[in-house]
Amino acid sequence: MVRRGRHAGAWKNVVLTQDEQFALKRRALLRQAARAFSEKGYHDTSLTDVAKALGVTKSALYYYVDDKQEILFECHKLSHDFGDQAIEYAEKHGRNGREKISLLVRTYLELLTSELGACAVLLEFNALTPANRKIIGRRRDTFEHYFRKLVQTGIADGSLRKVDPKLTVFFFMGAVNWLTRWFDPSGEHSGEHIAKEFAGLLDAAIRSR
Amino acid sequence: MVRRGRHAGAWKNVVLTQDEQFALKRRALLRQAARAFSEKGYHDTSLTDVAKALGVTKSALYYYVDDKQEILFECHKLSHDFGDQAIEYAEKHGRNGREKISLLVRTYLELLTSELGACAVLLEFNALTPANRKIIGRRRDTFEHYFRKLVQTGIADGSLRKVDPKLTVFFFMGAVNWLTRWFDPSGEHSGEHIAKEFAGLLDAAIRSR
Amino acid sequence: MVRRGRHAGAWKNVVLTQDEQFALKRRALLRQAARAFSEKGYHDTSLTDVAKALGVTKSALYYYVDDKQEILFECHKLSHDFGDQAIEYAEKHGRNGREKISLLVRTYLELLTSELGACAVLLEFNALTPANRKIIGRRRDTFEHYFRKLVQTGIADGSLRKVDPKLTVFFFMGAVNWLTRWFDPSGEHSGEHIAKEFAGLLDAAIRSR
Amino acid sequence: MVRRGRHAGAWKNVVLTQDEQFALKRRALLRQAARAFSEKGYHDTSLTDVAKALGVTKSALYYYVDDKQEILFECHKLSHDFGDQAIEYAEKHGRNGREKISLLVRTYLELLTSELGACAVLLEFNALTPANRKIIGRRRDTFEHYFRKLVQTGIADGSLRKVDPKLTVFFFMGAVNWLTRWFDPSGEHSGEHIAKEFAGLLDAAIRSR
DNA sequence: AATGAATGAGGGTTCATTCAT
DNA sequence: TATGAATGAACCCTCATTCAT
Numbered sequence: 001m002v003r004r005g006r007h008a009g010a011w012k013n014v015v016l017t018q019d020e021q022f023a024l025k026r027r028a029l030l031r032q033a034a035r036a037f038s039e040k041g042y043h044d045t046s047l048t049d050v051a052k053a054l055g056v057t058k059s060a061l062y063y064y065v066d067d068k069q070e071i072l073f074e075c076h077k078l079s080h081d082f083g084d085q086a087i088e089y090a091e092k093h094g095r096n097g098r099e100k101i102s103l104l105v106r107t108y109l110e111l112l113t114s115e116l117g118a119c120a121v122l123l124e125f126n127a128l129t130p131a132n133r134k135i136i137g138r139r140r141d142t143f144e145h146y147f148r149k150l151v152q153t154g155i156a157d158g159s160l161r162k163v164d165p166k167l168t169v170f171f172f173m174g175a176v177n178w179l180t181r182w183f184d185p186s187g188e189h190s191g192e193h194i195a196k197e198f199a200g201l202l203d204a205a206i207r208s209r
Numbered sequence: 210m211v212r213r214g215r216h217a218g219a220w221k222n223v224v225l226t227q228d229e230q231f232a233l234k235r236r237a238l239l240r241q242a243a244r245a246f247s248e249k250g251y252h253d254t255s256l257t258d259v260a261k262a263l264g265v266t267k268s269a270l271y272y273y274v275d276d277k278q279e280i281l282f283e284c285h286k287l288s289h290d291f292g293d294q295a296i297e298y299a300e301k302h303g304r305n306g307r308e309k310i311s312l313l314v315r316t317y318l319e320l321l322t323s324e325l326g327a328c329a330v331l332l333e334f335n336a337l338t339p340a341n342r343k344i345i346g347r348r349r350d351t352f353e354h355y356f357r358k359l360v361q362t363g364i365a366d367g368s369l370r371k372v373d374p375k376l377t378v379f380f381f382m383g384a385v386n387w388l389t390r391w392f393d394p395s396g397e398h399s400g401e402h403i404a405k406e407f408a409g410l411l412d413a414a415i416r417s418r
Numbered sequence: 419m420v421r422r423g424r425h426a427g428a429w430k431n432v433v434l435t436q437d438e439q440f441a442l443k444r445r446a447l448l449r450q451a452a453r454a455f456s457e458k459g460y461h462d463t464s465l466t467d468v469a470k471a472l473g474v475t476k477s478a479l480y481y482y483v484d485d486k487q488e489i490l491f492e493c494h495k496l497s498h499d500f501g502d503q504a505i506e507y508a509e510k511h512g513r514n515g516r517e518k519i520s521l522l523v524r525t526y527l528e529l530l531t532s533e534l535g536a537c538a539v540l541l542e543f544n545a546l547t548p549a550n551r552k553i554i555g556r557r558r559d560t561f562e563h564y565f566r567k568l569v570q571t572g573i574a575d576g577s578l579r580k581v582d583p584k585l586t587v588f589f590f591m592g593a594v595n596w597l598t599r600w601f602d603p604s605g606e607h608s609g610e611h612i613a614k615e616f617a618g619l620l621d622a623a624i625r626s627r
Numbered sequence: 628m629v630r631r632g633r634h635a636g637a638w639k640n641v642v643l644t645q646d647e648q649f650a651l652k653r654r655a656l657l658r659q660a661a662r663a664f665s666e667k668g669y670h671d672t673s674l675t676d677v678a679k680a681l682g683v684t685k686s687a688l689y690y691y692v693d694d695k696q697e698i699l700f701e702c703h704k705l706s707h708d709f710g711d712q713a714i715e716y717a718e719k720h721g722r723n724g725r726e727k728i729s730l731l732v733r734t735y736l737e738l739l740t741s742e743l744g745a746c747a748v749l750l751e752f753n754a755l756t757p758a759n760r761k762i763i764g765r766r767r768d769t770f771e772h773y774f775r776k777l778v779q780t781g782i783a784d785g786s787l788r789k790v791d792p793k794l795t796v797f798f799f800m801g802a803v804n805w806l807t808r809w810f811d812p813s814g815e816h817s818g819e820h821i822a823k824e825f826a827g828l829l830d831a832a833i834r835s836r
Numbered sequence: 837a838a839t840g841a842a843t844g845a846g847g848g849t850t851c852a853t854t855c856a857t
Numbered sequence: 858t859a860t861g862a863a864t865g866a867a868c869c870c871t872c873a874t875t876c877a878t
Binding site: 457458459460461462542543544545579581582585586588589590591592593594595596597599600607612615616618619620622623624 | 668
Binding site for chain 6: 481
């Protein structure tokens with residue numbers, strides 16, 4: 001669903017424009033849905049539930065979204081945007097494989113936990129439409145491929161011990177995806193804390209002695 | 210579903226008794242369902258799918274099972290049986306926290322991958338009925354609690370470095386549950402190989418330097 | 419929907435009064451809707467479609483019309499106005515049953531094809547509200563009754579052979595209504611051509627030898 | 628929806644086999660739906676209506692049919708089967724263009740009216756899926772093309788006067804399709820009577836003087 | 837021991853309609 | 858005059874479940 005253009009309007013800085021309102025509400029919808037998806041899974045989350053949680057009718061959702069599928073797709077895209085950001089950051093500030101991985105992992109986890117829900121749908125890859133699965137699959141492959149490459153780099157530059165890059169990435173991605181099932185923003189551990197701890201565990205797991 | 214009594218029947222040692230037949234078929238049903246559940250998720254797996262894969266009608270399944278829910282419940286129980294076995298083994302052969310954890314992890318993963326599907330349903334915890342969720346939840350807590358305890362033991366006996374036991378367990382459990390989404394018995398890596406590799410990664414992550 | 423009074427306003431001869439504007443736009447709306455109805459049917463034509471074709475929002479339509487039903491009703495009335503005109507013309511210029519029928523048919527078809535869409539809704543009689551169906555039904559009966567009468571007259575005055583008046587009228591009305599599904603104003607055959615051809619076919623079908 | 632094979636079973640001649648039962652019920656469903664379609668149109672006929680008329684639940688229909696669309700499609704196919712039969716018959720027994728057309732028209736109408744409902748959906752061509760529309764469209768074109776050809780033949784062999792073949796076919800097809808909106812099997816005129824009368828009208832309309 | 841047939845609840849989606857602005 | 862936003866009814870369809878055979 002794409003929003004049509006709209007003239008800027010006066011009061012620009014005081015009140016929200018209609019477009020901003022729209023975007024805000026849409027964002028809220030995605031967030032709420034994503035939360036439900038990661039709690040109960042895509043298929044077990046009814047739009048009625050989502051709507052009720054937002055205080056509107058099911059039909060109202062369709063003003064902001066074409067499809068239930070679009071919601072899932074959008075969520076996946078969002079979470080991959082985080083991945084891209086994390087990669088960019090790691091690439092810029094890390095000096096060897098090991099450092100880059102640590103930065104990548106930590107940034108990624110911080111972003112994810114900061115806006116959890118909007119992204120915690122990684123588990124629901126199979127619920128994507130074949131067409132969408134292709135798109136998201138490509139991005140996931142890119143991410144994992146980059147991750148693996150980093151492991152290889154680290155091994156090559158001596159900062160990491162000789163682990164299996166593929167299994168290592170799976171190992172870590174599991175931990176991340178699982179996060180979405182138990183992480184509670186208002187819980188005992190802050191997102192930053194978890195990010196740091198997980199990064200530490202992974203680092204210890206693969207660094208060269 | 211509990212089986213009613215049935216006279217033992219002659220030919221006992223030659224042919225399978227009816228009860229054995231029943232048990233065999235039921236087991237096959239559970240396995241097949243579990244496989245489907247871990248591939249596509251509980252709610253996206255229809256009983257028709259399962260039945261077709263077994264070569265029978267949907268209705269036939271109800272002879273072996275009361276409910277779709279019962280299947281899921283049973284699968285969860287099975288996978289926890291593996292956990293219990295792994296614990297028992299680790300407890301018997303490990304000499305300190307670190308060793309026990311390694312044994313636990315490795316045994317658990319080997320069991321899981323050997324009969325994947327029967328257990329790959331860990332991801333579908335939320336699809337359980339509240340009542341069943343309570344039961345399985347208790348077993349899960351027991352398992353994780355024991356796991357955490359092991360970490361604490363290891364830290365105490367100096368075999369492990371000072372990590373957060375709770376997060377560590379979550380970290381690892383994520384990797385395990387995720388396994389069910391990508392592991393392919395006929396794929397590149399054998400179950401044993403993965404078990405060993407994962408155990409190695411975890412060990413490196415938490416052992417004292 | 420009836421328009422409330424409105425003062426005539428100055429500039430009367432220069433600009434369109436508000437009432438004229440209103441009428442113009444309403445007419446455009448009816449025409450556009452009718453076109454869509456005859457192409458896709460009443461129930462498969464959404465007001466959004468109609469609105470989009472007119473360059474406004476769905477809501478805007480409700481300023482000119484009370485109901486979707488009102489549109490259909492109005493269209494039916496329009497098409498019957500054409501029938502009435504054709505009758506009047508035929509009655510004035512035809513000298514016997516056969517001539518009158520030929521004139522009726524030809525005039526009717528020329529009017530219909532000239533403003534096709536505004537009338538091509540004959541097929542959607544069943545989509546009318548019971549109340550409206552009664553009203554339109556009466557007019558339709560009047561038309562068909564007059565038509566049948568003409569056939570009887572023609573038989574009586576010897577200009578037509580002895581055909582079944584009722585079936586003859588049905589026969590021809592079918593051809594007319596079907597027209598709305600294939601006639602293309604910008605197509606191969608002009609409305610006049612079709613009117614002439616169809617009139618010719620009917621005439622040959624029923625004239626006395 | 629295709630039915631799987633089934634062994635013949637004893638009592639073959641006494642009781643209906645399951646397959647026959649199935650076919651019978653399916654046929655009834657199609658007939659009932661077709662009746663509703665031609666009365667109210669495809670989009671305004673809800674499966675609930677159809678089911679209620681058959682005394683079952685909406686869901687039950689899905690045991691016999693994959694889709695609402697499949698019903699429509701099947702009806703169209705049925706009616707074209709009648710067209711094919713009529714063509715075959717006309718081709719065999721007619722000796723020139725005029726005779727063949729008369730036979731075609733009469734046979735076709737008799738078949739249609741005998742099982743009206745099962746076929747009276749010609750009007751709902753636009754409600755077909757693009758894919759199905761292609762298939763049915765091809766058959767319709769074939770039929771109309773053959774019909775036109777017959778007109779040309781008749782003109783060539785001198786049995787028909789020089790009419791426009793295309794418009795003539797449209798003219799007649801309109802009458803036929805319209806039939807489905809007013810024909811009542813238990814009404815004043817029998818199917819045979821109508822078939823004969825319509826065939827007579829068309830014949831008079833186009834025969835050479 | 838298994839099947840065919842049917843049910844009912846629930847889910848996603850569309851759309852005419854309303855109303856405040 | 859016209860729009861954005863929301864609603865509720867209706868619809869198609871799926872699926873776990875039941876029951877007679």
